[in-house]
Amino acid sequence: MGGTHSSLPSVPEVEVPLYDLCVGKDICTIESYVRNCVDVNKMEGDLKETALQAAVRNSEYDFVKILLSHPDIDPNAESYYRNTPLLEACRLNNREIVRLLLSHPKVDMNYLSPLGSACDAGHVELVKELLELDGIDVNSENFKTPFYASVLRKRVEIVKLLLNDERVDVNHLHDGKESALHRVCGYHSDFEMLNILLSSDRIDVNVPSGPEHLGDSGHTPLHIAIRNNHLHIVERLLSEPEIDLNKTNSVDQTPFEQALRNYDNSFVCALLKHPKLTMDVERLSLFLRYSTDKELVVLLCGALEIPAEELYKYNETMLLTYVNKTTKKSAKAP
Structure with missing residues (x-):
């Protein structure tokens, strides 16, 4: 030669x-x-x-x-x-x-995450082969971890593979901001992928988002689903035994308090039905006082067991109505 x-x-x-x-x-x-x-x-x-x-x-x-x-x-x-x-x-x-x-x-074998590349492209058999390698870093990042990339690209079979691999950090915050569960509950909602993720007991249904995610931090997936007006996802999350309805984000706001600021009272009704929801009149007093949504105020006061005849004590709009009615009655009196 x-x-x-x-x-x-x-x-x-x-x-x-x-x-x-x-x-x-x-x-x-x-x-x-x-x-x-x-x-x-x-x-x-x-x-x-x-x-x-x-x-x-x-x-x-x-x-x-x-x-x-x-x-x-x-x-x-x-x-x-x-x-x-x-x-x-x-x-x-x-x-x-x-x-x-x-x-x-x-x-x-881990530089720039070749495993992530295979996951992103959806090559199931290659992913299986790479997962068998000694020394493979299953959480290595090249912009995205293999798990986050698989969820993002809707690689169902690969997501299931990784969920069953104890080495995979399934609650990792992408870019320090959001988990895969946050992603499927957010703007680009994916109900099928949500069900796949929630089928694993390794998924933290209350995982808080990282710093400066959507302007602040500490949002749970439930916060995110409410914020993005995904009622079907909210209802699915509420069916989880470990769901925490009272967990606050970095601005001290619970999912329920966020729902109060939505224009759709369906979210409030869905949360009010849940047995784990706790409400504090003091925490809600500011909202009750200044809300102009009479239907919502009546709904809330009913949940708080405030008598209908005392609603005016908690809401300025209803207080004005009460004062006007009282004034008119006084004016008509002989």
């Missing part, structure tokens, strides 16, 4: 990317070019990537194998667009090249 190589050409002294130079060549020629290359990790081409990254992207197994044999190869080289060979192989679901890369002693 060595004698054969000596007669083969070295890399031409022209600005041609190593990968492009080797396209269409036989294995021996490629081996010679790679062996004689001055910088095997040089970023080249429009994508500013190494020859190894280009070979992986184009599923060139033999070329990948030759490049990995070079003593100076950096198998973790990151392209201009934050891509690595292993990340790309996982995205493409090329399991043969994934295994080849993982066999290299320099490969970092």
